[in-house]
Amino acid sequence: MSLALQVSDVKARFGDLEILKGVDIDVPFGEVHVLMGPNGSGKSTLCHVLMGKTDYEATGSALVDGTEVLGLPVDERARAGLFEAFQYPVEVPGVSLDDLISEMGEVREDPGFADRVEAAAEALDMERFRQRAVNNDLSGGEKKRSEMFQLAVAKPKVAILDEVDSGLDIDAVREVAHLVEELRSDDLGVLIITHYSRILRYMKPDKIHVMVAGKVVRTGGPEIAAELEASGYVDLVDGEATVSAPDVTPFDV
Amino acid sequence: MKTLDSQASAALGTADPGWLSERRKQALDYFEKLPMPSPVEEVWRYVDLDFDIASYSIVENPGEAHELGVGIAAALPDTSGSLLIVDGHVVSSENTEGRVSFGSIRSILAADPDLLEPFLGVAVPSDLDKFAAAHAAFGGEGAALVVPRGVVVEKPFFVDVQATENGSVSFPHVSLSVGESAQASVVLRYRSDDGLDSLVVPQLELNVGANAQLKVTVVQHWGRGTRSISHVRGIVGRDANLHLGEAGLGGLLSRLNLTVDLEGNGSSANVVSAYFGDENQTLDYRYTMHHQGVNTNSDMFLKGAVQDEALSVFTGMIRIDEGAQKTDAYQTNRNLILSDGASAQSVPNLEILADDVRCGHGSTVGPLDDDQRYYLMSRGLDELRANRLLVHGFFNEALARFPEPAIAGVVTSWIDAKYREAQEAGRV
Ligand SMILES: Nc1ncnc2c1ncn2[C@@H]1O[C@H](COP(=O)(O)OP(=O)(O)OP(=O)(O)O)[C@@H](O)[C@H]1O
Ligand SMILES: [Mg+2]
Numbered sequence: 001m002s003l004a005l006q007v008s009d010v011k012a013r014f015g016d017l018e019i020l021k022g023v024d025i026d027v028p029f030g031e032v033h034v035l036m037g038p039n040g041s042g043k044s045t046l047c048h049v050l051m052g053k054t055d056y057e058a059t060g061s062a063l064v065d066g067t068e069v070l071g072l073p074v075d076e077r078a079r080a081g082l083f084e085a086f087q088y089p090v091e092v093p094g095v096s097l098d099d100l101i102s103e104m105g106e107v108r109e110d111p112g113f114a115d116r117v118e119a120a121a122e123a124l125d126m127e128r129f130r131q132r133a134v135n136n137d138l139s140g141g142e143k144k145r146s147e148m149f150q151l152a153v154a155k156p157k158v159a160i161l162d163e164v165d166s167g168l169d170i171d172a173v174r175e176v177a178h179l180v181e182e183l184r185s186d187d188l189g190v191l192i193i194t195h196y197s198r199i200l201r202y203m204k205p206d207k208i209h210v211m212v213a214g215k216v217v218r219t220g221g222p223e224i225a226a227e228l229e230a231s232g233y234v235d236l237v238d239g240e241a242t243v244s245a246p247d248v249t250p251f252d253v
Numbered sequence: 254m255k256t257l258d259s260q261a262s263a264a265l266g267t268a269d270p271g272w273l274s275e276r277r278k279q280a281l282d283y284f285e286k287l288p289m290p291s292p293v294e295e296v297w298r299y300v301d302l303d304f305d306i307a308s309y310s311i312v313e314n315p316g317e318a319h320e321l322g323v324g325i326a327a328a329l330p331d332t333s334g335s336l337l338i339v340d341g342h343v344v345s346s347e348n349t350e351g352r353v354s355f356g357s358i359r360s361i362l363a364a365d366p367d368l369l370e371p372f373l374g375v376a377v378p379s380d381l382d383k384f385a386a387a388h389a390a391f392g393g394e395g396a397a398l399v400v401p402r403g404v405v406v407e408k409p410f411f412v413d414v415q416a417t418e419n420g421s422v423s424f425p426h427v428s429l430s431v432g433e434s435a436q437a438s439v440v441l442r443y444r445s446d447d448g449l450d451s452l453v454v455p456q457l458e459l460n461v462g463a464n465a466q467l468k469v470t471v472v473q474h475w476g477r478g479t480r481s482i483s484h485v486r487g488i489v490g491r492d493a494n495l496h497l498g499e500a501g502l503g504g505l506l507s508r509l510n511l512t513v514d515l516e517g518n519g520s521s522a523n524v525v526s527a528y529f530g531d532e533n534q535t536l537d538y539r540y541t542m543h544h545q546g547v548n549t550n551s552d553m554f555l556k557g558a559v560q561d562e563a564l565s566v567f568t569g570m571i572r573i574d575e576g577a578q579k580t581d582a583y584q585t586n587r588n589l590i591l592s593d594g595a596s597a598q599s600v601p602n603l604e605i606l607a608d609d610v611r612c613g614h615g616s617t618v619g620p621l622d623d624d625q626r627y628y629l630m631s632r633g634l635d636e637l638r639a640n641r642l643l644v645h646g647f648f649n650e651a652l653a654r655f656p657e658p659a660i661a662g663v664v665t666s667w668i669d670a671k672y673r674e675a676q677e678a679g680r681v
Contacts (some may be wrong), residue, residue, distance in 0.1 A: 051631050078633035090628035094646030094653075100632060103642055107633045133646070134628075177548060 003063065003081075004029045004189025005158045010060035010070075012042075012049045013035045019045045019056070021214035022251075027158065027189035031064075032180060032203065036225070037211035039234045043193045044087050046211070048161045051084045052077050065157045073161040081109065081157030085147035085164050087193075097146060100134055101153060120152035124179070126142070140167035148179055159183070161192045165199040177202030197225040212236050254310035254420070261311055262390045266471045268359065268368040269393065273373065280379035280389030287383040293445040296382075299566045299598050300508060300537050304480065306387060307401040309422035309452045315339035316417030317345070317442060324666060325472070328659035329440060335411040336396045341423030343394055350406055352439070354399040357615055358426060360396045369397055373430050376458040376486035377433050384454045384482045392424030392456070401581065402432035402462070409438040409470075411656060416479055433490075438468035440660055441670060443503075452480045459487035461495050463517060468656035469497045472664060475504035477532065482508045490545070491517030498655035500664040501528030501557070502671070508537040513546060515577075517631040521550035527651040528543045528555070530563030530595070531675060541570040542584070544577040544607075545586075550599040553584040555652040558644065559595035560681050570603040580610040588618040589647055591672070591681045621647075637676050644672045 005027040012020040019042045027033045037043055049058045052074040062070050079147040092100070105113045117180075121127055126149045133145050139217055151159055156235045161180070177199050180190060192205070197247050200222060210218040217236055218224065255261040266274055289305055290297040318339045334348035334355040343357035354368065361368060368641045378387035394606040396412045429675045431437050445451055453475070461467045467487075473667055477480055481504050487495045503506055513522045522542065531534045536559075542551045557565045588597035600613040621643050629639035649670050655661035676681045 051627075073636070074627060074630035075633055075635045075639070078631055084631055086628070086631075090624050092628065092643070092646060093627050094649035095629075095642055098644070100629065100644060102633050103629075104632050107638065164483065186516065187510055223500060 002029055003027065004065060005191065006061070006063040007050070008061045010046065010049060010058060010062060012056045012058040014056055019214055020049065020058070021138050022060070023211070023214070023216055025027055025191070025216060027091060027191050029189050030184070030186045031206040032192065034200065034205040034225070035191055035210060036195065041211045042213055042214040044162055047084050047160050047193070048112060050077075050082065052159065067069050076109070078154070083149055083151050083154050083156035083159045085144070085159070085161040087162040087166070088114070088148055089135045089143045093136050093234045095134050096131050098130045099213060101130070101150070102218040103198055104154060105151070113153070116155060117153050120149050121188060122150045124152070141169065141172050144168060144176065152179070152183065157188060159190045161190065163193055163195065165196060173199050174202045184230045197229050200225050210236060248253055254312060255267060255308060256310050257387060257391055257422070262569045265391060265393060268362070270362060270370075272286060272370050273362070273393065273604040274375045276379065277390055277393070277486060280386050283357065283380045283386035284383065284390045287380070287386055296539065298567075299564070300506070300535060304452070306383060306390040306422065306452065309420060311391060312340035312342070312418045312421045312423065315342040315344050318344065318413075318415050318417070319446070325442060325660070328657075329409065330664045331408050331413055332411045333406050333408040335413070338412065338414045338425045340416055340421055340476070341392070341394060341425060343396070346396070346617055348679060352401065352404045353406060354397065355410055356397065358393065358395050358397045358428065361399070363427065364391040364566065367496045367637055368399060369428060372430050372458055372460050373397075376460070376488060376639045377456050377484045378429040381484070385456075385466065385484055388424045388426070388456050388484070392426050392454070393675065395426030395428070397428045397572050398430065400431040400435040400437045403434050404432070404441065405436040405573065406438070409440050409468075412439065412441045414441065414443045416449060416453050416475075419450050422454065422666040424455065425455045426458075427455070428458045429467060431462055431465040433462040434464045435462065436466040438470070438656060440470045440472070440657055442472045444474050445479045447476040448478050449476050451479045452482070455483045457483070457485040459495060460484070460488065461489045461493040463490040466496070467496045469495070470655060470657045470660050471497070471499040472660060473499065473501045473503060473507055475507060477505055477534070479504050480506040483510065485509065485511040487513040487522065489513065489515050489517060489520040489522055492519040494520070495516060495522045495636065496656045497522070497524045498657070498661070499526045500540075501526060502664070502667055504534060504536070506535045506537070508539070510539045512541040512543060512552070514543045515549035515551060516545050519548050522552075523654065524551070524553045525651050525654045526555040526557070526650065527648050527664065527668070528557040528565060529648070529671055530557070530559045530565050531561045532559070532563060532670065534563045535565075536563070537566040541572060542582060544571070544580045547579060548579040550580070551582045554651060554654060555586045556588075556648060557586075557597065558589040558591055558647065559597050560591035560675055562594045564596050566598045567600065569614070571603050571605075571612055571614070573607050573612065575606040577607045579592050581613065582610070584613045584614045586616045587647070589644070590618060590620050591675070640681070641669065643671060645669055
């Protein structure tokens with residue numbers, strides 16, 4: 001399979017703060033990958049840098065289906081096939097979800113768009129949110145559901161889901177996981193950022209990447225999740241800081 | 254054309270009933286004594302009155318009215334009555350609602366000289382300023398609605414106010430009174446051609462009887478050369494509600510001085526404005542919500558945008574009298590600055606003399622929100638499109654609170670178009 005997303009040596013800083021220190025991640029089409037890592041390790045920053053938030057100064061390369069997106073305006077990245085479901089979806093008062101969806105349709109000129117909207121609205125039980133303002137006064141879980149709805153509607157080539165399972169009750173987590181599995185297709189690569197292996201019970205990621213302090217320090221199969229669950233990130237963090245320390249068990253499977 | 258002098262005032266007053274004649278004479282006296290307001294006065298701060306009312310004249314024969322635009326006509330398919338005022342003269346009026354008095358002030362005075370006495374020229378004191386004095390001295394014509402006790406009118410009344418003559422000043426007066434437990438809705442539209450140099454000094458007097466409801470929707474669409482200095486005063490009785498929506502779109506200078514008195518216990522008012530200034534427009538709002546009764550409730554909600562070199566001003570005041578316990582009052586003013594040369598002043602004030610009240614205010618002035626734009630763009634919307642959607646959403650919050658949703662819909666499309674034009678011209 002060719003690569004949906006190819007991130008190579010992405011570095012990013014916010015002012016003087018160096019956040020990403022050379023990130024490499026490949027997500028082939030048809031696969032679902034997971035990115036884990038301790039708080040503050042740079043996962044959301046990676047999402048924003050890929051999506052094009054201008055707060056950060058970024059270098060390196062990020063290809064979406066072969067198109068370099070770093071340097072492109074945000075909207076062009078989206079239209080190149082990149083979608084980010086936000087960890088903290090922005091409230092847009094006064095703009096209804098339907099207004100936004102209809103604008104998304106207009107910029108896409110995709111004949112299947114309208115049907116997808118109806119199907120996804122039905123599948124995600126979004127009807128009652130469509131006339132409400134985007135993310136405004138929605139509960140945490142409702143916001144995530146709205147992000148998933150937009151994802152289904154946008155039909156991207158690369159979907160990055162930043163903590164889409166945070167704040168969800170157990171049923172909703174399962175629902176999101178199933179939705180991801182349903183979206184899985186040869187036209188899509190998915191990168192899910194999560195803190196919980198919970199969501200992994202309901203889906204089968206192809207790979208797990210672990211980010212620590214702005215770098216991907218490990219990539220492996222789904223079994224990594226169980227290890228992290230058992231031992232946390234401490235070993236990895238220490239391993240980063242004190243590479244030569246003899247008592248550090250290298251994290252290998 | 255007649256200049257504003259005692260002769261003109263006397264001539265205009267020949268048909269006045271005695272009580273009105275007295276008020277007119279008194280007002281003329283004020284007019285002659287009061288100077289043009291100056292920006293050193295607190296109430297005229299921010300506003301450059303670079304003209305003299307004396308340089309404008311009264312029109313004796315009204316010019317030709319402009320036809321109603323398709324948008325607003327479609328939004329008012331069915332009215333209870335309509336009335337057209339051109340250059341201060343009522344040129345046509347019809348009333349299909351037999352249970353109420355609706356028509357020109359002159360015709361209603363002729364039919365019943367005392368019907369309007371409690372209302373006409375009472376709510377806005379003629380010594381308030383030079384313009385209020387001029388209005389009382391040289392005005393007197395306009396629209397009047399008197400809804401008797403218990404009468405509920407479903408379909409709105411429409412009052413169309415236009416200016417057509419260069420160098421003209423007019424004083425359209427709109428007096429709306431709904432009796433106890435009565436209900437009515439009135440839509441007002443102001444219009445003139447761009448480039449017409451005219452001055453209009455309208456006055457709205459709104460009397461809402463006990464347990465009554467009055468809805469008023471004002472669409473201010475003056476042309477770019479027209480200055481308007483307008484006074485609105487509402488008096489709300491026990492358990493009554495005044496719901497007023499105003500869209501400020503046009504005018505070279507549009508000043509709206511509004512005071513609502515929540516006199517009756519349990520009375521309430523919702524006052525909402527959406528204004529959008531561009532080029533060299535000045536939009537000046539001075540709103541006072543005066544809580545007098547016990548258990549009164551008010552919400553002032555204004556959202557405005559300015560672009561190019563436009564200036565907007567909001568000076569809000571919630572005044573809660575000593576005895577007005579259990580008041581619940583809020584004022585919100587949010588402003589969008591869409592280009593560097595534009596500016597907005599927002600000055601909310603509170604004056605609270607009672608101790609058992611809930612009262613608050615929110616005021617912001619700033620550009621479109623970067624995070625919101627980023628979010629919309631991450632969905633594939635280009636920057637211009639994202640900005641348009643944000644401007645639309647910004648105003649939608651105010652327009653959704655308008656009394657007549659169909660009129661709000663028309664205003665929405667005007668606002669969207671105004672912003673889009675500026676985008677297409679590269680001004681924003
Ligand atoms: N806009 C910003 N301004 C200041 N600091 C920032 C900004 N964005 C990120 N950072 C800092 O960069 C680091 C990485 O943050 P980021 O949000 O990417 O972490 P994360 O891995 O997503 O964490 P979490 O698991 O808590 O969501 C943190 O120390 C954070 O404070
Ligand atoms: Mg994060």
